[in-house]
Amino acid sequence: MTNHVETSSMTPDDQPLDQKPVRRQPSSQHQDATTGDGGSGKSFGKLAARLGLYVAVIAVCIYSFFPIYWMMISSLRPMDRLFLDSSLVFWPPDLASYTSLFQQTNYLVNFMNSVLMAVGTIVISLVLSAFIAYGATRLHFRGKTTLVASMLFAYMFPPLMLAIPMAAAFRWLGLTNSLWGLLIAHLAIALPLAVWLLWGFFKSMPFDLEEAAMVDGCSQFEAFIKVVLPLSAPGLITVGIFSFLLSWADYVFALILIMSDQKKTLPVALASLLGAHDLRWGEVLAGASLIALPLFVIFIFCYRHFVAGLSAGALKG
Amino acid sequence: MARISLQHVSKSFGGGHGPSAVKDFCLEIEDGELIVFVGPSGCGKSTTLRMIAGLEEATSGAILIGGRNVTHLPPKDRNVAMVFQNYALYPQKTVYDNMAFGLYVRGEDRKEIDRRVKAAAVSLDLEALLDRKPRQLSGGQMQRVALGRALVRDPDVFLLDEPLSNLDAKLRVKMREEIATLHARLGATMIFVTHDQVEAMTLGDRIVIMRDGVIQQAGKPLELYDRPANTFVAGFIGSPEMNLVNGQLVEDGERLAVRSGDLTLRIPENTFATQEKNVTLGIRPEHLVIADGSPLEMSVSLVEQIGAQTYLLGMIAGHKMRAVFERRDEIRSGDKVPIAFPTERLHLFSSAGGATLRKTEGRVAVHAKECA
Numbered sequence: 001m002t003n004h005v006e007t008s009s010m011t012p013d014d015q016p017l018d019q020k021p022v023r024r025q026p027s028s029q030h031q032d033a034t035t036g037d038g039g040s041g042k043s044f045g046k047l048a049a050r051l052g053l054y055v056a057v058i059a060v061c062i063y064s065f066f067p068i069y070w071m072m073i074s075s076l077r078p079m080d081r082l083f084l085d086s087s088l089v090f091w092p093p094d095l096a097s098y099t100s101l102f103q104q105t106n107y108l109v110n111f112m113n114s115v116l117m118a119v120g121t122i123v124i125s126l127v128l129s130a131f132i133a134y135g136a137t138r139l140h141f142r143g144k145t146t147l148v149a150s151m152l153f154a155y156m157f158p159p160l161m162l163a164i165p166m167a168a169a170f171r172w173l174g175l176t177n178s179l180w181g182l183l184i185a186h187l188a189i190a191l192p193l194a195v196w197l198l199w200g201f202f203k204s205m206p207f208d209l210e211e212a213a214m215v216d217g218c219s220q221f222e223a224f225i226k227v228v229l230p231l232s233a234p235g236l237i238t239v240g241i242f243s244f245l246l247s248w249a250d251y252v253f254a255l256i257l258i259m260s261d262q263k264k265t266l267p268v269a270l271a272s273l274l275g276a277h278d279l280r281w282g283e284v285l286a287g288a289s290l291i292a293l294p295l296f297v298i299f300i301f302c303y304r305h306f307v308a309g310l311s312a313g314a315l316k317g
Numbered sequence: 318m319a320r321i322s323l324q325h326v327s328k329s330f331g332g333g334h335g336p337s338a339v340k341d342f343c344l345e346i347e348d349g350e351l352i353v354f355v356g357p358s359g360c361g362k363s364t365t366l367r368m369i370a371g372l373e374e375a376t377s378g379a380i381l382i383g384g385r386n387v388t389h390l391p392p393k394d395r396n397v398a399m400v401f402q403n404y405a406l407y408p409q410k411t412v413y414d415n416m417a418f419g420l421y422v423r424g425e426d427r428k429e430i431d432r433r434v435k436a437a438a439v440s441l442d443l444e445a446l447l448d449r450k451p452r453q454l455s456g457g458q459m460q461r462v463a464l465g466r467a468l469v470r471d472p473d474v475f476l477l478d479e480p481l482s483n484l485d486a487k488l489r490v491k492m493r494e495e496i497a498t499l500h501a502r503l504g505a506t507m508i509f510v511t512h513d514q515v516e517a518m519t520l521g522d523r524i525v526i527m528r529d530g531v532i533q534q535a536g537k538p539l540e541l542y543d544r545p546a547n548t549f550v551a552g553f554i555g556s557p558e559m560n561l562v563n564g565q566l567v568e569d570g571e572r573l574a575v576r577s578g579d580l581t582l583r584i585p586e587n588t589f590a591t592q593e594k595n596v597t598l599g600i601r602p603e604h605l606v607i608a609d610g611s612p613l614e615m616s617v618s619l620v621e622q623i624g625a626q627t628y629l630l631g632m633i634a635g636h637k638m639r640a641v642f643e644r645r646d647e648i649r650s651g652d653k654v655p656i657a658f659p660t661e662r663l664h665l666f667s668s669a670g671g672a673t674l675r676k677t678e679g680r681v682a683v684h685a686k687e688c689a
Contacts, residue, residue, distance in 0.1 A: 208405035211372050214392040215399045216419035216470070226422075230409050 068292060075285035082282055097282035098290075106261055107287060110269035113179060114248060114291075117265055121186040121247035122240050128187075129194030129239055130232070134224055136195070137202040138210075148199050151192035159252040162188070167256050177259045185253040190243040197242070201235030202228070237305035241298060248295065266291050319383030319473035319506055321346040321369065326378030328364050328530075338364040339530040342378070351500045351507040353521035355514060356553070361530035362510045363478055369508065370476050371395050383473055393422075398467035399476040403483060404459045406451040406466075412438075413447040416465045430469075437465040440499075457488045464499070475507040481516060493519060514554055518542070526550050548671035551599050551664060557628065559599045560638040563668055566596050575665070580613070580634035582658050589665040589674040596674065599664035602628070602639040608657035615640060615654045622646075629654065 069088075076093035077085060079100075101107050136148050166185055167176065175181030205228060213223035229236070251267040258264050264272070270287040273280045323346075328339040339361040346352050354362035367373040369380060371392035380388045387395045398419070406415050413434055420430040438444045441461045451459055460480060467475055477496070481489045497520055500507055511517055517524045518538045525535040526549075533553075534546035545551035551559045564577030566584075573591055574583045575598045582598060605615075613633055621628035627648060629640040633656055640656065648654060665674040 206403070206405070208401045208403060209407060211370075211392075212399070212401060212405035212407075212466075213418070213422075214372070215370055215397060216466070217393045217422035219391065219393060222422070227407060231407075 071285050071292070072289050075282065075289045077282075079282045097286040100280075101283040101286045101290075105273065105283065105287075106264075106269060107266075107290075109262060110264050110266050111290075113263060114265040114267075116179060117183055117186055117250075118244050118247040120183045121190050122243045124183075124187055125190040125194045125243040126236060126239055129191055129198050130229065130236065132191075132195045133198035133202050134228065136199050138207075138220075148195065151195055153192075155192070159189070159250075160256075163253050163256040166253070170257060176257065177263060179258075179263055182254060182257050182263075182265070185257060186243075186247040186250060189250075189253075190246045193242055193246070194239040197239050198232070198235050201232055205231060234305040237302050241302055244298065245295065248291070320348045320381075321474060321506060321508075322379075322381040323365070323369070324379045324381070326365070326368060326375050326380060328361070328368060328373060329376045337530050339368070342530075342532060344525060344532070344535060346506060346508065349504045349506055350522045351497075351509060351520060353509045353511060353517040353524045354527060355511055355517040355524055356527035356533075357512060359529075360527040362512075362525075362527050364530075365527075366399075366476050366478055366508060366510050369395075369474070370397050370399050396470075396472050397474045397476055398470045398472040399478065400460075400463045400467050400480045402479040404451070404463040406459055406462055408451050410450070411447065412443060412449050412451070412454070412462050412465075415451070415462055416469050419466065419470045433469045433471075434465075437468045440502075441465045441468070441495075456484050457492060460484065460492055461495075464496070468499075468503075473506065475505050477507065477509045479510055479512070481511070482513075489516075496520065514556065518554070524554075526553060544673070544675060545599075545664065546673050548597055548599070548666045551666070555601055555603075557602045557639045557641065559601050559664070560605075560636075561666075562598045562636050562638075564596060564598055566591055566594055578635045580636055582663065583660060584663055584665060585660050588676065590676055591674070593667050593669070593674065595668035597666040597668050597671065599666060600658055600662055603641040604659060604662035605638070605640040605642075606657050606659060607642060607645075608655055611655040611657045613656050613658070615656045617648060617650055617652045617654060620648055620650050 073088070073090070074082065075097050076095070077090070077097075078094040079096050136144055163185070166188070170176050170178075170181045170184075173181075175184065209227050209231070210220065210223040213227045214220060218226060249267065250265070251271070254265045254268040255271075258268065261269070261272075266287065270284055270291070273284050273287070321344075323342050323344045326339060326342040327337065329335055329337045342361075342365055344352075354365060356362050364373055368375050369382075371387065371390060371394075375388055378388070379386055382395060382397070407418065410418065416434045416437060417430050420433065425433075434447075435444070438447055441464060443458070443461055443465055446454065446458060446462070451462070454462065460483075463480065480496075481492050484492060493516060496507075496509070500520075509516070509520055521538055523536060524538055524541055526533045526541065528549055534541055534550045538554075541550060541554050545554060545559075548561055552561065562575075562577045562580065564575040564580070567574055567576045567581075569576075569581060569583055572583045572586065574581050575596055577598070584598075615629060615631040615633045615638065617629050617631040619628075619630040621630075622644070625644055627642050627645045629642070629648065631638065631640075631654075640654075666672060667674055
C-alpha cells in the first residue's frame with residue numbers, strides 16, 4: 001500500500017492537520033459572512049455587561065467609602081456648623097475638632113497604647129505563626145490538618161463570648177487592667193488566623209529549596225531562616241496587616257479587660273467621649289479619622305503583597 | 318572525591334512500618350566513577366539518592382562516603398552536592414549568589430568564593446548571567462547554574478536527580494554531553510538518577526537497574542545490554558525493547574530448541590542451563606536479520622522510518638515481534654519479510670521469575686558480588 005492510496009481513502013476528519021485548513025476555508029468564510037449581525041449583537045452584549053460591572057463596582061465603592069468620607073469631612077467642619085451644614089464639599093477646613101481632641105483628651109497616651117498593642121501583636125504573631133505554620137507543613141504527625149483547622153474554631157464565636165471568660169481567667173492571673181493581658185487577648189485572636197494563612201503559604205512552597213539549602217550546608221532551621229522566610233514576604237506582610245487590623249480596631253477586648261483611662265486603647269477611649277450628657281461629635285470624628293489613617297497608609301503600600309498572600313492562603317490552604 | 322559504599326540499605330516509610338521503597342541495597346561505587354541509577358517511576362532510585370544525600374534517613378543498613386559512616390549525619394555534614402530535578406535555584410538570589418550560597422554558609426573566605434564562582438561560571442559559560450535572577454534564565458541555563466552551584470563546592474560526591482527531565486529533547490542531548498565532559502574533566506564521583514535508558518547507557522560507567530526497591534542488575538552498559546540478568550532488564554535496556562516469547566524447551570534432533578506454537582528455534586549449546594522446561598526466549602529487534610529463503614516470515618503490520626533505520630512491527634509464526642534494520646525503503650505494511658534468528662543472539666530466561674538461564678551469570682551472582 002502506498003502513502004498516496006492511504007491518503008486518498010481518508011475521510012475528511014481523518015485528514016492530516018496541514019490539509020484541513022484548505023478544506024475548511026469556504027465554510028469559515030460562510031460563517032464570517034452570516035455572523036456579521038450576530039457579531040455586533042454580541043459586542044453590544046459585552047459592552048452592556050462591562051457597563052453593568054462598572055456600575056456595580058462604583059455602587060459598592062460608594063457604599064463602602066461614603067461613611068468614611070463623611071467621617072473625614074465632618075471632622076474638618078467647623079464645630080458650630082456640624083449639625084447645620086450637610087454639604088459634601090466645603091472650604092476652608094477647620095482643625096478645631098483635632099485641636100480640641102489633643103488638648104482635652106488623653107489621645108496621645110491612648111494612641112501610644114494602641115501602637116504598643118498593635119506592634120506587639122504583629123511581632124509576636126509573626127514570629128510564632130511562622131514557626132508553628134512551618135512546623136505544621138514540614139513535620140509529620142497524626143491529626144495535623146485537623147489541628148490547624150481547629151485553630152480557627154475561635155472565629156466561630158462572637159468576640160464578646162471569648163472576652164468574658166478571658167476576663168475571668170485574667171483576673172485569676174492578675175492580668176486584669178493590664179496591657180499585657182490585652183496583648184495576650186489580641187494574640188489569641190490574631191495567632192490562629194496568622195497560622196492558617198502561613199500554613200497555606202508554606203504548603204505552596206516546594207521542599208526542594210530547603211533541601212537544596214540543607215545540602216549546601218544549612219541546618220533545617222537555617223534553611224528556614226535563610227531561604228524560606230525571605231521567599232515568604234507576601235505571606236508575612238499579609239499576616240502583619242491582619243494582626244495590625246485585629247489589634248488596632250479591637251473594641252470588645254479592650255472594653256472588657258481595661259478599666260483605667262491611662263491604659264485604654266484608641267477605640268475605647270474614643271467611645272468614652274460619647275458621654276450621656278456630653279456628645280462631642282467633632283472630637284469623636286477627628287479621633288476616628290486618625291484611627292483610620294494608618295490603615296489607609298499601610299494598605300496602600302502593602303496592597304500587592306496583601307493580595308498575593310491572601311491568594312496563596314486561599315488557593316493552597 | 319570519594320568511594321561510596323552502600324551496605325544493606327533499606328528504606329520504609331511510615332516510621333519504618335510502611336511500604337518499603339528500597340530493600341537491602343548493596344553497592345560499591347568507586348572513586349571517580351559515574352554511576353547511573355535507572356528504573357521506572359517508584360522503583361526507589363531517587364529515594365536511594367536522597368538517602369545518600371541525607372534527605373531521607375535509611376531505615377537500616379549503612380552508607381559510607383570516603384570510608385566515613387554518614388548514615389545518621391545531616392546533609393550539611395556529608396560534603397555532597399546535589400542537582401535537583403526542578404533545579405531548586407533560590408528565586409530571590411542572583412545566579413552569582415545561588416552559586417556562592419553554599420560557600421557563604423560554610424564560612425569560606427570572600428575572595429576564595431569569588432574566585433571559585435567565577436571559575437565555575439567560566440567553565441559552564443555562565444559569566445554573562447551572573448547578575449540575573451533564575452526567572453530570567455532558560456531551562457538549560459538554569460540547569461547549568463544548578464550544576465555550577467554543585468561544582469563550586471568541590472564536594473566528595475555529585476548527586477544528580479533526574480537533572481535533564483525538564484529539558485526539551487535537543488537541549489537534553491546537549492546537557493548530557495556537558496555532564497559527560499564535566500565528569501571526564503573533574504574525575505568526580507557522580508551518581509545520576511534517570512528513568513531514561515538512553516541517558517543511562519550513554520553517561521554511565523556503570524548502570525544500576527532497579528525495580529520495586531531492589532537492584533535488578535548492576536554493571537557496565539554493554540554488559541547489561543548483552544547479558545541481561547532477567548526479563549525486566551532485557552525489556553528495560555534497549556529500544557525498541559527485546560522480543561520475548563514464552564515457550565517450552567524441547568529436543569529438536571540432537572540439539573535443544575525452544576518451541577512456542579509454530580515457532581521452533583534452536584538454542585546454542587552449553588550456553589544456557591537447560592533443566593527448566595518452561596522458558597522465555599528473547600531476541601533484540603536489531604538482532605533479527607532478513608534472510609532470503611528463511612522458512613520464517615514477518616507479516617509486516619507497521620513500518621516506521623526514522624531515517625537511518627527502519628522499524629517493523631508484525632507477526633512471526635503467530636508471535637507479535639519488532640524488528641529493526643538498516644534503512645529499507647522498499648518494505649511496506651502488508652509485506653512478508655523472510656526473517657532469521659541468529660542463534661548466538663538468543664537469550665533464555667526462566668518463565669518462573671524471569672531470571673536469565675545463561676550459565677555463570679544472573680541477578681543472584683551480581684547481587685552477591687555487590688553485597689560481599
